Amino acid sequence: MLWEVALQNLTSPPVLAFALGLLAVLIKSDLRLPEAVYQALSIYLLLGIGIKGGVALSQSSFDEIWLPIIGALILGILTPLLAFKGLGFMTKLDAVNRGAVAAHYGSTSLVTFTAALIFLEAQKIFVEGYVTTLLAILEIPGIIVGLMLASKGLGRSVNWGESLREVLTARSIVLLAGGLVLGVVTGVNGYERIEPFFGTMFTGVLTLFLLEMGIVAGRRIPDIKSAGIGLVGFSLGFPLLAGSLGVLTGHLTGMGIGGSAVLGVLTASASYIAAPAAVRLALPEASPGIYLTASLGITFPFNLIVGIPLLVSLSGLLEGLGL
Amino acid sequence: MLWEVALQNLTSPPVLAFALGLLAVLIKSDLRLPEAVYQALSIYLLLGIGIKGGVALSQSSFDEIWLPIIGALILGILTPLLAFKGLGFMTKLDAVNRGAVAAHYGSTSLVTFTAALIFLEAQKIFVEGYVTTLLAILEIPGIIVGLMLASKGLGRSVNWGESLREVLTARSIVLLAGGLVLGVVTGVNGYERIEPFFGTMFTGVLTLFLLEMGIVAGRRIPDIKSAGIGLVGFSLGFPLLAGSLGVLTGHLTGMGIGGSAVLGVLTASASYIAAPAAVRLALPEASPGIYLTASLGITFPFNLIVGIPLLVSLSGLLEGLGL
Amino acid sequence: MLWEVALQNLTSPPVLAFALGLLAVLIKSDLRLPEAVYQALSIYLLLGIGIKGGVALSQSSFDEIWLPIIGALILGILTPLLAFKGLGFMTKLDAVNRGAVAAHYGSTSLVTFTAALIFLEAQKIFVEGYVTTLLAILEIPGIIVGLMLASKGLGRSVNWGESLREVLTARSIVLLAGGLVLGVVTGVNGYERIEPFFGTMFTGVLTLFLLEMGIVAGRRIPDIKSAGIGLVGFSLGFPLLAGSLGVLTGHLTGMGIGGSAVLGVLTASASYIAAPAAVRLALPEASPGIYLTASLGITFPFNLIVGIPLLVSLSGLLEGLGL
Amino acid sequence: MNLKQRKLVTIVAEAALEQRLVRDLTTLGAKGYTITSAHGAGPRNQRNGDLEGGNIKVEIVVNNEVMGKVLEFLETNYFPHYACSCWVSAVEVLRDERY
Amino acid sequence: MNLKQRKLVTIVAEAALEQRLVRDLTTLGAKGYTITSAHGAGPRNQRNGDLEGGNIKVEIVVNNEVMGKVLEFLETNYFPHYACSCWVSAVEVLRDERY
Amino acid sequence: MNLKQRKLVTIVAEAALEQRLVRDLTTLGAKGYTITSAHGAGPRNQRNGDLEGGNIKVEIVVNNEVMGKVLEFLETNYFPHYACSCWVSAVEVLRDERY
Ligand SMILES: Nc1ncnc2c1ncn2[C@@H]1O[C@H](COP(=O)(O)O)[C@@H](O)[C@H]1O
Ligand SMILES: Nc1ncnc2c1ncn2[C@@H]1O[C@H](COP(=O)(O)O)[C@@H](O)[C@H]1O
Ligand SMILES: Nc1ncnc2c1ncn2[C@@H]1O[C@H](COP(=O)(O)O)[C@@H](O)[C@H]1O
Ligand code: NA
Ligand code: NA
Ligand code: NA
Secondary structure, eight states: OHHHHHHHHHTSHHHHHHHHHHHHHHTTOOOOOOHHHHHHHHHHHHHHHHHHHHHHHHTSOHHHHHHHHHHHHHHHHHHHHHHHHHHHHHOOOOHHHHHHHHHHHHSOOHHHHHHHHHHHHHTTOOOOTTHHHHHHHHHTHHHHHHHHHHHTTOSSOOOHHHHHHHHHTSHHHHHHHHHHHHHHHHHHHHHHHHHIIIIITHHHHHHHHHHHHHHHHHTTHHHHHHHOHHHHHHHHHHHHHHHHHHHHHHHHTTOOHHHHHHHHHHHHOOOSSHHHHHHHHHOTTSOHHHHHIIIIIIIHHHIIIIIHHHHHHHHHHHHHTTO | OHHHHHHHHHTSHHHHHHHHHHHHHHTTOOOOOOHHHHHHHHHHHHHHHHHHHHHHHHTSOHHHHHHHHHHHHHHHHHHHHHHHHHHHHHOOOOHHHHHHHHHHHHSOOHHHHHHHHHHHHHTTOOOOTTHHHHHHHHHTHHHHHHHHHHHTTOSSOOOHHHHHHHHHTSHHHHHHHHHHHHHHHHHHHHHHHHHIIIIITHHHHHHHHHHHHHHHHHTTHHHHHHHOHHHHHHHHHHHHHHHHHHHHHHHHTTOOHHHHHHHHHHHHOOOSSHHHHHHHHHOTTSOHHHHHIIIIIIIHHHIIIIIHHHHHHHHHHHHHTTO | OHHHHHHHHHTSHHHHHHHHHHHHHHTTOOOOOOHHHHHHHHHHHHHHHHHHHHHHHHTSOHHHHHHHHHHHHHHHHHHHHHHHHHHHHHOOOOHHHHHHHHHHHHSOOHHHHHHHHHHHHHTTOOOOTTHHHHHHHHHTHHHHHHHHHHHTTOSSOOOHHHHHHHHHTSHHHHHHHHHHHHHHHHHHHHHHHHHIIIIITHHHHHHHHHHHHHHHHHTTHHHHHHHOHHHHHHHHHHHHHHHHHHHHHHHHTTOOHHHHHHHHHHHHOOOSSHHHHHHHHHOTTSOHHHHHIIIIIIIHHHIIIIIHHHHHHHHHHHHHTTO | OOOEEEEEEEEEEEGGGHHHHHHHHHHHTOSOEEEEEEEEEOSSOOOOTTTTTOEEEEEEEEOHHHHHHHHHHHHHHTTTTSOEEEEEEEEEESSGGGO | OOOEEEEEEEEEEEGGGHHHHHHHHHHTTOSOEEEEEEEEEOSSOOOOTTTTTOEEEEEEEEOHHHHHHHHHHHHHHTTTTSOEEEEEEEEEESSGGGO | OOOEEEEEEEEEEEGGGHHHHHHHHHHTTOSOEEEEEEEEEOSSOOOOTTTTTOEEEEEEEEOHHHHHHHHHHHHHHTTTTSOEEEEEEEEEESSGGGO
8 A cells, every 4th residue: 555655656746857857967968948937937836835835724714724834843953953862972073064954954945845736636635734834934933943952063153143043034935925815915815816837837847846856856866976875865865854744743733644745755855945045145154066966866766766655655644543 | 705705816816926925025035936936937927928818819809809809909009109208207318318217117117917817707797808918009109109208318319110020020019919819829629738837837837936026126126216106106106097097998908897997907008028128229228227116016006906806896887887 | 722722831920930030141131049948948849849759649549559650660770771862863972971861861850740730620620649759759760771881881880879869868859758758657747837838828929939030041041052063853752652652641640631741741840959969979071061051951941831732732632541 | 369349239128119129220230149037126227028928139240330329329219218228348359240 | 549458357157246246346446348158077076066957157358457456356255156267368459448 | 476477378279079089188298187168150160069069278287298199199280170169368376387
């Protein structure tokens, strides 16, 4: 059963497109999406996810969402702390680089989130609409906690005001949060008009996007060798640990199988859009060769292929336990 | 009732996306659509509008359209003359800059037009299909009249042949007029195959486009302060005046509520694609800081938010009066 | 009847968009799709065609496809040989340039193929799903044969390993072949989710793409004059000859009217994406002014307008003859 | 190696001027040009560019005579009206017959 | 023709730095700048750029004094941390008051 | 400030050549390169570029020795066959060990 589910995930067009992208790098093809198109696709995905989340949120009652929101907030602070500690055990990285990696795992990956939604939809498992709100909530705190942890290792003082402004006004945040508000305000009626574009097209556009992500991730492969066994272990083990914690939190705060699984995936996933941008600007001393290799080169494909089906199964299991 | 209508307009995804774009500028986010994507979206919108208009035109009889076409032609000549005069009263601009602004208000704004169509569709008000023909007709004469008015203030002679060639072969005109012909020739049957792309997707794509328009308009805000109260007054008042004239012309030439309202919106709107390009090339002495601020920074959002619902209501009112 | 069919082809949106592109060049408009968008559209088309072909292939049995595949392979080797010989008769080109042109006619044109599919769909003629496999198979051998023919005329030795690698890892091949595999693996179920994007949108996107192709082809028009009557004759005559051979092969290998017509169009069409890229790199001595003018400036529009309806009619005729 | 002296003239201007500028430069004797898309700001900064494609950067490698003509022409026809920057540097080329 | 000497400072850096770099250069006295999108590789090559828009190439035409300040500033604030290249060449301009 | 002399070699070529050109330049000793997309026309102007992405402009900052090798290599392997322009100018750099 788990195997069947995993296979269905593996043979979905987005995951296959990701594999095609990896392959294109391996055979040294010059295939690449133009930069402008990559940008456009991410704008589409971020805004679309935001809007859909907002519309769903406008249908939710405060009663059902306040507990999950608090759960997400706690996870947003806890995850980077755990990651920082874990990296201390498993690697020899200094505090700056550990903080940088923690910022990535504290934040979330939009595409992993989306892949989980598509996976659950294919499984016909209901997902609470407000999970996108949780995505938006989980996006930022982890980055800030990570930056704070790293700053302890810095020989200089950090301009927190500037860094916070940069984190909060980053393209991805503006689109996601702005989309959420847009969705809440326009509601089901307004959304109807743009559903063909932002809804029906979504999986197709994501497929194209994952082709490019495969190429980008593929280019990280050489770096994995130099990453060290400790970092690789972390990038594979931490998502499962943090993800389980997320699934558990989901059930404890009253979400169903689908919502809890998504919260698990969010916790398990590592950011590679918002966090790298923020870390690069606020923490130039940290090495992208470390944090991008971990989050994008290892954890992202791992979650896409292994993490999602596993966490969904775990969520089903916990539900069966009456949680 | 008018309030309800206005609210529905305000909470439609395209208008909200425009607001999001404005906001992104205010908070100094680096959000921007890549140039290539902005170009692609305008090509899509212009060609799509043209094709749809052409298909509708192929369904119209000459009997019903000749009067509105003559009406539109008269408006196309009258509007820039009125604007030129009005600017003489309200501002201290020289003839060159007045002519440049007049060229913009004499021409039309595709996006305002489209927003009006979407607004009317949401109101379930019928719109004559040939209004896109009127859009295409109104696009050019106003620019030429504006340039002629401005040329009187110039110390040099104008190369009219060159200027006319540049106006007539500009991207936007080729796409709009070409799309119209394409639509007429391919007809309903041919259109069916591309309807999912040019029809069903339209509002969604427009939403993305308006996000960018919001950003562009937002960057004009600092210029509004230096524009002077006279120009601001003109940019707010003239659309209402010219728009009312357009609505009236619509009713007098036999159009219904929807068509007359659209003709009003066309007259009220100021160009910010075709006209700026033409004026910049033919009339470099005029200041973009003046004409773009008026047309794009003030009139465009004003029409989007206030002008459209107002002119639709006026059209309903006139219909009620038996016009 | 043939005339009616041709007219329907001529008034289809993609062909009209191509004409609009030509016209835009003639009137010296600055209309152009941005490079990044052109790239994105070709990626979309190639991947989409590949996926759809793969899905169809996953529905086909080996029994029905092995003969057509062998037929296509033979055509892929025969066509460039015929073209090389034919050019020897009709033009004064040296072996290098003849080989270069042969490589183009030995390969195929994705857009011509797609236009044929759309044409047949509009005619409600059934087309075997595996024709896309034939497209992929016909893409490469012709290029290699052409290069080999040309190399005999070179004063230097050719780095075949490098050239083959470049041909096989070219963007277009990776997308087409990758798409095929993706389609086979994901099957009907997986495809369902991305059908709105890669299927329903297809004709619309193709229309936009052909607008750009019209512009590119239009810019080749001045070169046609300097091409010489022999090359022009070849570019018009060879597609009909090779196309007829293709249609015949289709019927002989057991395909129906639709499939045979498509195989004819594939054989008739000349590559202008994969082949030029490969020839430019492996055979810089050959003149793009010759091979691009023939394949893109003459044969492409000829097939789009005349070749497709003619070959479809021929296929119907042969079917009538009981072939 | 046989390197010859030429001048590289770089012109940054509004993208809308591309067709005109290319025509003018060719007429003045430039045997080639290279264009890249750009954006920027300058002291004049009164631009239209937001909507119509930002700036273009045009580079031409020319001899001294053509350089002179180009600068003169820009001074009369472009500088007064358009957002336009221009600078010149010394370069060396092989195949001097091409430039 | 009245050509004046200036310096063209070319800076290639990660695209994410655009806003900062522009602000810093303007503060240091550059009266204008021109930016083009670029990609590339260098000896450091430890970049983030894959995901966030590759590199930008910033060009500023400035006088010697501003050039000095800019180079010093880069040396302190950019070179140690960021993927960043910089080179300077001599150029000539008309309208020297603009640069 | 401790500025060192280097050469900036600018190569404009068909975009399809990117992979090859980068490989060749690196082999010849360039420690880095910066690429921007471009389009243009020249005296040869027999191009393929329309369909395959126009031109690229490759810039490398190198020492005199590498410059010599690069020019020689271009002369033998690129100039005869491809649409390709090249010019060289003098630049100054900090951190000369990088170039
Ligand atoms: N000092 C400068 N250095 C580099 N580029 C400049 C400089 N000044 C102006 N530019 C460019 O020239 C364009 C036009 O300048 P302006 O006419 O001042 O608006 C700007 O958008 C910049 O791209
Ligand atoms: N020798 C060079 N010539 C031209 N551009 C270079 C050179 N070295 C570095 N670059 C550019 O500077 C960027 C940053 O270099 P790096 O800090 O070494 O990663 C690279 O991505 C290149 O675009
Ligand atoms: N004089 C020139 N100045 C600047 N760029 C040039 C010049 N000549 C040629 N180019 C560039 O080099 C490319 C190739 O030139 P060609 O080999 O003559 O086709 C052209 O497309 C231009 O981008
Ligand atoms: Na996480
Ligand atoms: Na108007
Ligand atoms: Na063929």
